[in-house]
Amino acid sequence: MKGQLFTTDVLASVLIVTIIIAFTTWELEQVYNRASDIQFEKLNSLATDIAQMAVKNILANRTMNGTILANSINESRWDLLTAKMDALIIPPVAYEAVLNGPTVDTTLSEIGNGGCSYAKTNAAVARRVVYYYGGARELSIKVCA
C-alpha cells in the first residue's frame, strides 16, 4: 500500500512539474512569436504603403497638364523614390526596391540601402504590377529588420 501511495505521489508531482515546464515554454514561445509577428506587421505595413505611394504618385508619369498616370512608371523619377525611402526608412531597418523585367530573372532597376541581404531576421515584400516601356512589369518593395 505504501508503495502504491509513493508511486501515485511521484506520478502526480511529475505531472505537475511537467505542466509547469510545458506552460512556461509555451508562454515564452508565444511571447517570442508575438514579438516577431508585431515586427512583421510593421514592416508589411511600411512596404505596402510605400509601394502604394510609389505606383500611384512618386514613380508615376505625368501628362503635359500634370495629370498623374497611375501605375505608369517613369524611370527618371526613380531617384525621387530613393530619396523618399531614405527619409522614411532609417537603419537598422533596410529596404530594396526592384523593378523586374518580363521575367522575374530580369532586373531593370534596383535601389536599396544594402542591408536586406544579410543579418536580418524579418522581412516583408509588397509586389505591384506596373506599366513600363510598353509592358506590364513587377515592382517589388522589400523592407527588412
Add this chain to the structure above:
Amino acid sequence: MRKGVFFTMDATFALYISLLVMSTLMIVLETSTNYSNDPTVLMRLAQDVYEVKSYDPAARLPTFIKTDADCNLAEDIGSVQKFTYSDIGVDDSWTTKAGAYVAFQKVCYG
C-alpha cells in the same frame, strides 16, 4: 487509506485528461490565428492590373499573378469594379452604344 489512494489516482488521471483537452484546444486556437492573405493587397493588385490594361489591353502580366477565368478555382481572389465611359460600347442587346459601363477585374496569385 484505500479510498484515499483511489481518490489520488482518479484526480491524477482527471488532471491528465484535462491537460490533453487543453493542449488540443490550444493547438486548434493557434492554427486558427494563422495569417491569411490580406484582401487589401489583392484588391490593390486588381486595381494595378486594371490600370495597366487601360494602357495596353494585351499586356502580358508578371507570372506571380493570374486574372479572370484563371482564378476560378483560386482560394484568395481580389477584385475591383469601375464605372467607365465608352463611346464604343456594347449594351445588353449587343448593339454598339455610347454610355457608362462597369469594368470588372479579378486577380489571384499565380
